[in-house]
Amino acid sequence: MYPVTPTHTEELLKIIHDSAETSDKLPDTTAIQKMIDKHAGERDEMLEGVAYYLNQADIKKRIRYFYKHGVKVVDTDKPNNRISHNWHKLLVQQKVQYLLGKPITFNAEEERFLEVVNDFIDEDFDDCMQELLKNASNKGKEWLHPFVDEEGNFDYLRIPAEEVIPVYDSTKKRSLLYAIRYYDVKNIDDEITRKVELYTDEQIFYYVEHEESLIQDFDYKNNPESHFYDTKGEGYGWGKVPLIEFKNNEEGVSDLIFYKDLIDAYNGNISNNANTFDEMQDIIYELINYSGEDLAEFMTNLRHYKAVAVGEGGGFNMKTAEIPMDSSNTHLDRLEENIYRFGQGVNNNPDKVGNSPTNVAIKNLYSLLDLKANEAERKFRPALHAFFWFFTEYLKMTGQGEYDPTLLQMTFNRSRMTNELEQVQMVNQSTDLSRETRIANHPWVDDVEAELKRIEVEDAEYRNSMPPLTDIEPGTDGEEDEPKRD
Incomplete structure (x- = not known):
């Protein structure tokens, strides 16, 4: 039987409906505050995964008691060792480095599109991917915010999942209607102020908490703010909420x-x-x-x-x-x-x-990690395609070409321990395969194209180092003819 209790999204939509203003799409400040209050329990669950990753397990909070005259009293005399073993970090790091320890390889049939993508992808992007997977493993999900900076360049920002409240539609398409981000900032007097941002498909609204209620944040010159501006200062929206959810698994829960x-x-x-x-x-x-x-x-x-x-x-x-x-x-x-x-x-x-160990034994050793990595990869692929939708929209707006982000191919290069001697022997014995295929499966080669170019250069240098052959006239074998006989 299907559950009769309302889903989380249905509860959020009910809050919006009960507190709606004239707009039937966006919540008012009362509804936003209610959703933030309701999000506290989910936020605590996310932060528990982070605490265990930082070796702050429940054992660290253990207190020993004894009863004195029937009253429970804290025992400060008895030993109270609170030894925490960081198993969670070990397992999360194994997963992250196995799936994303090596950069994701992108490919596309259109060479110009691939060139633009590879120019954009750098070490910061690779590091961001690892951070997304690490935090998604701890919290169940993490968010990426694509935006255009003040200089007109496309950029992105990772936003912690405990700060984001997404609201999806109730259809099977499950598109993001809008999202709320809330976070606390500390001023020079160590006073804590809560900031709230409402992301829609066209604008971003900024609020600040004042006397237990939300008001417009006047620190921003434009409020609401457009997603980006052209050279004339006219604001535009993406047409989609610029927040992308990177889920850890189908349930969106922590590995912990x-x-x-x-x-x-x-x-x-x-x-x-x-x-x-x-x-x-x-x-x-x-x-x-x-x-x-x-x-x-x-x-x-x-x-x-x-x-x-x-x-x-x-x-x-x-x-x-x-x-x-x-x-x-x-x-x-x-x-x-x-x-x-x-x-x-x-x-x-x-x-x-x-x-x-043989490579067969190693493959069996990694079988469970493969299952976990497959689940994370399955969720990261559509999220990356969603991210590159914003990137290709930016390319189109700036006159750099129109490209289809769904045609971008991604390869997750997993880092697995191998028996190198066994693998090299298998490569050398596979003479019926092409040179490129054998090089791609060699354990010492990371970049196949670069290795092929190095081989080509070495072959050319070898040919140039050989002494030139003696010129021979056509039709002769280079020997003197015998004298003619009468």
Whole structure:
């Protein structure tokens, strides 16, 4: 059965409808404030993934208690080790570097279009792609804002997902109606001010929070602001909301939710073991017929006088705590294995990989990471096509040509550990393939075109270094003719 509860988009649209002004498309400031308040829970979930990436797991907030006269009291005397293991960052970095460690390769049949794209794509773009995937893995999604700067150049800006509230239409097309961005800024007096921006398909509206309500932000000369301006100062809009969602997966959720419990259990067990180790330094005394009134008196007598008074048949025994290390290590090993399994990562422990694994074994080792990377790549491809729609619109507006962004081909060059000796041998034995194909599959070659040009130059230099052949007249073999006979 389909759920009867309203979706998140339906709830937002209801807020807009209940607080609508004369416009039936845009919300008023009351509706915007309600959506921001409602977004707080989703924002906290996103920031939890960021916290774990920065090694600030829940174990860091653990407090130990004890009961005194039936009242729960914070225990400041007991050891409270809070050891956090950064499994989440390890798994996210594996995913990011595996899928985007090498730059995305673009290709197009129209050479001029490909030349313009390659001129635009640089190291900053490659770094932005990695940041988008890293933050999408932490939060479930991240946003990219294409814009035209003050000098008339096309540019882009990554916007944190926890600052964006998207509102889509309710059709199957799922186009973005508009989006709200909110963030806090600090002035020179360390006072916090909340800024709010409303992105539509034609303009951007700017607000600022004042006395718990939103008012127009007069820091901007033009409010609302057009998306870009021509040389005459006339403003224009893209016709689409200039915000692009880069989702981590179909559900738009963080990778963390699939293995957070396992990380917390691992951190908890390690921290508890550390607490036990610390407590083992303290001897536990078993008192028998102690004649004193309280334990404080017993410890004072033992520390100062090295003796205590006991009754008839009394005494005390000293005991220490012990940790069942075999059981603890087995449990931790199982947790670690499950973190890699459900985190869909690669456990490159030499005990599991071996010293010289075959490429078949390596492929099997990367199988789960491939599944996770495939899901992210499937979401990033349409997002990149949406981004290049804005880029081609800019090219058309500036008279640099009209191009179809859907014809731009993208190749995600994955970084996988390989057995290079085995791969080189296979390349050398594949003599029935073209030179370009063999070079493309060689583990030492990153740029096939550049390698082919280097080979061509070396071949030309070799030919030029050879001594010239002696000129021979046509029809002769270079030997003197025998004397004619009468």
